[in-house]
Amino acid sequence: MMQLSQDLIQRHQDLIEALGAETLKAMLQEMHLIRAFEERAEQLYMQGKVHGTMHLSIGQEATAVGAANAMQEGDYLLNHHRGHGHCLAWGGDPNRMMAEFMGKETGYCRGRGGSMHIADIESNNLGANGIVAGGLPIAVGVGLSIKMRRTSQVCLVIFGDGAANEGAFHEALNMASIWRLPIVFLCENNQYAMSMPVQQAFNIENISQRAAAYGLPGVTVDGNDVLAVYAAVSEAAARARRGEGATLVEAKTYRYKGHSKSDKQVYRSREEVRFWQENRDPIMRFSQLLLTAGLISEAEAAQMRERAVAIIDAAVAFSEASPEPDVADIMSGVYA
């Protein structure tokens, strides 16, 4: 781990200097917050305090935090069903997120959306999507709108490896390319589309290779290296902001938990999961990097986890104290 940290420090030296200690620490704190949120979400489910299902992003925190931090105020986000981390990294309020997860009126979507459909329209977070690749064609429209309104915004759309095999992926990348739209397509490749391994679902090494088919640049990065994700998404966003069009960024990462609550995970081995946890954990790696670089102390690193848990404790307390939606109001919000 020490050697890895030194390698990473060397690789990201310029970026580490450019971002500075405070930003880097805030990014690590966000990663802790996401993990704490997800762990509590699972616990609440086990306790029977929430119903339905959920898709946990434990193990994928670097992708969410790297990407969201690479974007600017006013940019747009569209993401997918495994989206708690993206929303938190985008600046989402843990209280309103947790309240939504628990189906409360104080949630971002007044309890109508739930885990899979959290949006914060006010911060241009246009929402998580329960349909694989569902957000990709919408991103095309957001890109067109930005272009027609002549603003310098960029749309970040995050989707999984599974989405890259939907027809909508192809339509969207092609349209984004021919119209030079300001979109960053971020494929969060966590190795499995539910149970389907990428090795079986693709006959190519990297999903980013597909960008070439549409005349777009494509790049694959280590999705468990928050700075690598940050660098790739920053470059893609800058390119989009310069009017040079879209980029396909593939971040290779790994989910530790099952696809959803009903997943018995018979399609992969415990050893495989353990390998990623022990060797490639994004939080462990980034903590170690900051420690090795002398940017945080052991004590600070430990406090971050505690702070995240405290924030989530407060979010749960807020949500539990929040009212349920009123059945008398069930018809509201269908039409404008």
Next chain:
Amino acid sequence: MPELRELTYAEALRECLRQLMEEDERVFLIGEDIGVYGGAFGVTAGLIEQFGPERVIDTPISEAGIAGACIGAALTGMRPIGEIQFMDFVTLSMEQLVLQAAKVRFMFGGKASVPMVLRMPSGSGTGAAAQHSESLENWFVHVPGLKVVMPSTPYDAKGLLRAAVLDDNPVIFVEHKLLYKTKGHVPEAPYIVPLGQSKVVREGSHLTVVATSVMVGRALQAAEQLAEEGIELEVIDPRTLKPLDDAPIIESVKKTGRALVVHEAVEMGGFGGEVVARIAASEAFDYLEAPIRRLAGLDIPIPYNRRLEYHAVPQVESIVREARKLVRGEY
């Protein structure tokens, strides 16, 4: 008295699009072959010359992409008007329309709006066979969050399209291929025909005929013929299928005691069933003097052969026959 200005249905739609685009730079058009080609049915002819390719956007053959582009643009402050070349092809846009456009507002707690219109020509009668002649409007009627509009005249086409574009919800705007060349009075100044208002297009005392789209004209022709026999049809055009303004229909049936619903889409699971159910469940039930009947497309794909195609959907003579039976009690 000055002669009334006449336009075709296609010209009325085009005039509406032009006026909206002149008034509001957020309005733009997107679809296949809508630019220099002018649209498969010529509705957008000439608009790219006036507004340029940035606002009259020709797309690749990507119907999911067209629908998604409308949604994303609508979510971020634009007023997109998409065109699906044939209504049949909207099957390729269904996920975006049903699972995204219709639901984002509700799913996100009533905080987002999707002010988009998707125009598409439906219907048979042009020899285009099974994959270019569909009438799928009731699929959309079944989806909360969408509105469904089906104009039958040039006047309504212009006024309803304006209302649809000004509406803050996703609207499925169903045109009919056979109506594009029909003519009627259309004022030049912009006007609105509000969504959700049925219209009594002919008054009569013996039978209420609720007809949609191209069937409104056929019902009116049938009414002319039957008037010679002393049978007076009251013809009602809902114009908007969702939301449905059923009050004039129920009032009419209370007066006539009889009802016939006519549409081109297949009968099974069609819009007619909804109209029949609303009449049956209303106070008009006590006034009924005959069973409520539907006359609709046969439960088959549209055939190519001209004679078979003709007989696949209601025609003037079948409306006359069915109406006569209902009024004379020969059912």
